[in-house]
Amino acid sequence: MIKNGPYLALDTSYQKLTVNELIEQTGKCLPESFNDARQQLSRGEYLNVSENRPVTHTLSRSIHAVAKQTNRKTRFVEVVQKLRSGRWLGAAGKPITDVVNIGVGGSDLGPQMGSFALKEFADDAVLHDLQVHFVSSMDGGQLYAVLPIVDPETTLFIISSKSFGTIDTFANVDTVRRWIEPALSQEQWLDKHVIGVSANAKAMTDYGIPPAQQFTFGEGVGGRFSLWSAIGLSIALTTGVRPFERMLEGAKAMDEHFFTAPAEDNLPILLALYGAYNREELGINNLAILPYDGRLRMLPNYLQQLDMESNGKQSTADNKAIDYPTGPIIWGGFGPNGQHAFFQHLHQGYDEFTADFVAVLKRAAPGFEPAVQEGLASQQRLAVANCLAHRRLMWEGSKNVESPRDNYPGGHPSNLLIMDELTPESFGALIAAYEHKVFTQGVMWDLNSFDQPGVEKGKKIAMDVLKVLDGDSDESFDESTDAVIKRMTM
Numbered sequence: 001m002i003k004n005g006p007y008l009a010l011d012t013s014y015q016k017l018t019v020n021e022l023i024e025q026t027g028k029c030l031p032e033s034f035n036d037a038r039q040q041l042s043r044g045e046y047l048n049v050s051e052n053r054p055v056t057h058t059l060s061r062s063i064h065a066v067a068k069q070t071n072r073k074t075r076f077v078e079v080v081q082k083l084r085s086g087r088w089l090g091a092a093g094k095p096i097t098d099v100v101n102i103g104v105g106g107s108d109l110g111p112q113m114g115s116f117a118l119k120e121f122a123d124d125a126v127l128h129d130l131q132v133h134f135v136s137s138m139d140g141g142q143l144y145a146v147l148p149i150v151d152p153e154t155t156l157f158i159i160s161s162k163s164f165g166t167i168d169t170f171a172n173v174d175t176v177r178r179w180i181e182p183a184l185s186q187e188q189w190l191d192k193h194v195i196g197v198s199a200n201a202k203a204m205t206d207y208g209i210p211p212a213q214q215f216t217f218g219e220g221v222g223g224r225f226s227l228w229s230a231i232g233l234s235i236a237l238t239t240g241v242r243p244f245e246r247m248l249e250g251a252k253a254m255d256e257h258f259f260t261a262p263a264e265d266n267l268p269i270l271l272a273l274y275g276a277y278n279r280e281e282l283g284i285n286n287l288a289i290l291p292y293d294g295r296l297r298m299l300p301n302y303l304q305q306l307d308m309e310s311n312g313k314q315s316t317a318d319n320k321a322i323d324y325p326t327g328p329i330i331w332g333g334f335g336p337n338g339q340h341a342f343f344q345h346l347h348q349g350y351d352e353f354t355a356d357f358v359a360v361l362k363r364a365a366p367g368f369e370p371a372v373q374e375g376l377a378s379q380q381r382l383a384v385a386n387c388l389a390h391r392r393l394m395w396e397g398s399k400n401v402e403s404p405r406d407n408y409p410g411g412h413p414s415n416l417l418i419m420d421e422l423t424p425e426s427f428g429a430l431i432a433a434y435e436h437k438v439f440t441q442g443v444m445w446d447l448n449s450f451d452q453p454g455v456e457k458g459k460k461i462a463m464d465v466l467k468v469l470d471g472d473s474d475e476s477f478d479e480s481t482d483a484v485i486k487r488m489t490m
Helices: 019-025 034-043 063-069 076-085 109-121 141-149 167-180 186-192 201-207 230-239 241-260 267-280 299-311 335-339 343-348 370-396 424-444 453-469 479-489
Strands: 002-005 008-011 098-102 131-135 155-160 194-198 214-216 286-291 329-332 354-362 414-421
Touching (some): 034 241, 034 424, 098 230, 155 230, 194 201, 194 230, 241 267, 267 354, 299 329, 335 370, 414 424
Parallel strands (some): 155 194, 194 214, 286 354
Antiparallel strands (some): 002 008
């Protein structure tokens, strides 16, 4: 059965329950407070109770909201246009040719995914070739790749951090500061080659970033929900303002659908209810994300953070222990590559799984000769055919009792998310649908989907270990950890 939403459709034909059966059996799991919670979210009033702040990311779904959130001395649109036109000059008087986004988690995954997916929609008014790069790894591996191909005099760095104190991010920033020293003074670098994006304006000012180069967003915008805010600056620099705005419009349309459509027609609610049924009733603990369009190949990594960091928890929002399963393990990969890698296990392995397939039915190819356009259209049809075929085999199977080698058990439930075309609008709608799915399941399971205590605990332990490695502490841990520290400090 295919349900249509704004810019997106959902086929649930390969699930264990029909939509009507699902609503009858699982819809009752939606608490009486769900409609109130949904409306609170629409107004930016839903409370992240552990951090005592409202959840406001849905209020960022317009370019006007993004501009309003930023420092008044800087306008989002003007900065994007200045950089994309080549009018932003570095300290040496040369136009900026490269932008490096330094962030981690939501400050990296969302912007990088959006930039990659929507690059071909860049408006053709740009007169200047601007390349956008992304650096997130704390080990410096990505800097190894980026720094040799950029010039300090023509490179601008976006430091993206909600707190503006994330140690992973600033490990990369500190290395960059050393790298630019032969070419630029620290003052020149900060004055012409740095933009800060954070919820903490004071920290950006204290760091030395001029107010005109500070972009702010609200404390109520969580990192994994932040690509719609100023954190999405790198997307806008890749595409131009109008495609970025179209992405926001698609997300806004999905917001209205989620806030108003009845459960049986509501794409995010159906995703949530099927996910909860598969997790709780069928006992399946994992969900594979399988996009069949190369522009969406970063979607699985993005959804890992969105879902697992939000709902991978063992306590309720009011800090009571729970004894029921919550969010699944999210994994997956680009479908055509997966066919030649892990699909063999999915077809004939012993493990249970569920899957979300994502298909883009058509793809325009302007700018190519007609023969090439037909070739590209044919390839898109090939991708869709493979998507449909593998999904069907995982569900229906192919029994052969005489030859185990040719036996396919089937029975694996899946969704198919359908875009007629990948556009900024349909991309925005897709991501917003998953956001609302996660929110709905969080309400069902009585979780706070907007904090991440496990992440914070891991950071605390890491800092304790780092102090020992730096010689600032003689704390002892366990035998394994101590042995590695000893080996590293010999």
